[in-house]
Amino acid sequence: MVPGKSTLLKCILGLNKGFTGEITRKEKIGYLPQKSDIQSNFPASITEVVLSGTISNNPKSIFYKKEDKEKAEKIMKELGLWEIRKKCFADLSGGQQQRVLIARALCATQKIIVLDEPTNGLDPTISVQIYDLLKQLKEKHKITILMVSHDIERALKYADKVIEIRDSEMVFEGLPKDFTLGGDKK
Amino acid sequence: MIEVFSEMMSHAFIARAMLVGILVSLCAALLGVxxxxxxYSMIGDGLSHVGFGILTISTAFGISSPLYIAVPGVMIFAVLLLKIGSSGKIKSDSAIALIASSALAIGVAVTSVTTGMNTDVCNFMFGSILAMSTSDVYLSVIVSILVILLFVIYYRKLFIITxxxxFAKASxxxxKKYTNLIAVLTAVIIVVGMRMMGTMLISSIIIFPALTSMRVFKSFKKVVISSAVVSVVSFILGLYLSYVYNISTGATIVLVNLVLFIIFSIIDKIKNS
Structure with missing residues (x-):
């Protein structure tokens, strides 16, 4: 783990209270954290996980509203999760779990999704599927996707804009085609 | 069986124990999930030991209703335990073990100096069905209703936080507020429940129903409902068997829980084969 990337994400999400500086956030953010080991044994159906993404729409309500359920249904159908919605999250493959968590993030927002190493621990074929899915969502829904990754090759292939952080400092910012590994300081 | 049941209920102390036990079992199961x-399963164990320490000290000082001291005392420790666990200097399981054994030691030491190992202390350790007074009943009814209400109101949020x-923070x-709430409610349920179940056995009614249900059910909602049912059934069956065969109530309830756990595990094995 290179220090700085996850911290930056946490600052953007407002999870890190200890930083100095200012971040202006106008839109709700859909967040896809790194996997925690709690989830590997957690009894939760796909529907429960995806639906939980809508919490920030009606945080005061006791139950999920009809509009939330419809939104979750639409997103699950779009991501090919509707048929398996009653399955247990923990029993899914790594790639499918990521798909569910992306669906949950989409329930929280249609503007910006923040992902922390989404392809960690996935085999290359599945990783490509996740990247393709994100690309598809970006183009179809006009969502901003902000992602931390150390999979440089694929990040360069799919990203519109790249920032390289090394030893807590930004060493590159620009288009993928201008990127050289090691970072020519600008 | 029905005859025995109505005979049991004719004793005021068993009727009281039945009411308190059902409510406490239900709440313990909900929080337990x-x-x-x-x-955090070990928190239940840690808090019951702290409860023992406080109860014995209060008894040694001749306080007539020690629950009113033990409940706030254990609540403070509950929040403290979570704080130590999240600060990361001492891992939370070691922190709990440390505090639990210290509290138990203080309780035992105070007892040896003052009253000696009398029945009161023995009851704190292994529970007694006779221990429920009318004021305990009021306290546990109020607390249980509060726990059930809060659980329903915050159900969605509890799921996300758990x-x-x-993601919960990002939403x-x-x-912290909800984690502390769970800890504080657990503290109250433990102090109320340990009078019947005993210090050594109370944590089992928090852990067993959730683990048993997780064998078979794979969604959060089903696990919650199943835990509540498993917990209440274990309690009623345990109380009945302990009455009929004259076995310690707390121990019988734990054993019924164990049997249910084994049955659910077998069901899971058969389903998967």
Whole structure:
């Protein structure tokens, strides 16, 4: 783990209270954290996980509203999760779990999704599927996707804009085609 | 069986124990689902030992209703335990073990100096069905209704916080507030329940129903409902068997829980084969 990337994400999400500086956030953010080991044994159906993404729409309500359920249904159908919605999250493959968590993030927002190493621990074929899915969502829904990754090759292939952080400092910012590994300081 | 039941209920102390036990079992199971999934199962054990320490000290000082001291005392420790666990200097399981054994030691030491190992102390250790006074009944009814209400109101949020704390924080949920709430409610349920179940056995009614249900059920909602049912059934069956065969109530309830756990595990094995 290179220090700085996850911290930056946490600052953007407002999870890190200890930083100095200012971040202006106008839109709700859909967040896809790194996997925690709690989830590997957690009894939760796909529907429960995806639906939980809508919490920030009606945080005061006791139950999920009809509009939330419809939104979750639409997103699950779009991501090919509707048929398996009653399955247990923990029993899914790594790639499918990521798909569910992306669906949950989409329930929280249609503007910006923040992902922390989404392809960690996935085999290359599945990783490509996740990247393709994100690309598809970006183009179809006009969502901003902000992602931390150390999979440089694929990040360069799919990203519109790249920032390289090394030893807590930004060493590159620009288009993928201008990127050289090691970072020519600008 | 029905005859024995009506005979049991004709004793005021058993009727009281039945009411309190059902409510406490229900609440312990609800809180237990969250605690087990968040890997906080040992908190129940730790808090019951702290409860023992406070109860014995209060008894030694001749306080007539020690619950009113033990409940706030254990609540403070509950929040403290979570704080130590999240600060990261001492891992939470070691922190709990440390505090639990110290509290138990203080309780035992105070007892040896003052009253000696009398029945009161023995009851704190292994529970007694006779221990429930009318004021205990009021306290446990109020607390149980509160726990059930809060659980229903915050159900959605509890699920998100239990499943994914980081996502909950990013969705602007006050994770600390809810975690503390769970800890404080657990503290109260433990102090009320340990009078009947005993210090050594109370944590089992928090852990067992959730673990048993997780064998078979794979969604959060089903696990919650099943835990509540398993817990209440174990209690009623345990109380009945302990009456009929004259076995310690707390121990019988734990054993019924164990049997249910084994049955659910077998069901799971058969389903998967």
């Amino acid at each position: 969250s605690l087990v999934l968040k890997r 499943f994914d704390e980081e 602007s949920l006050k994770v």
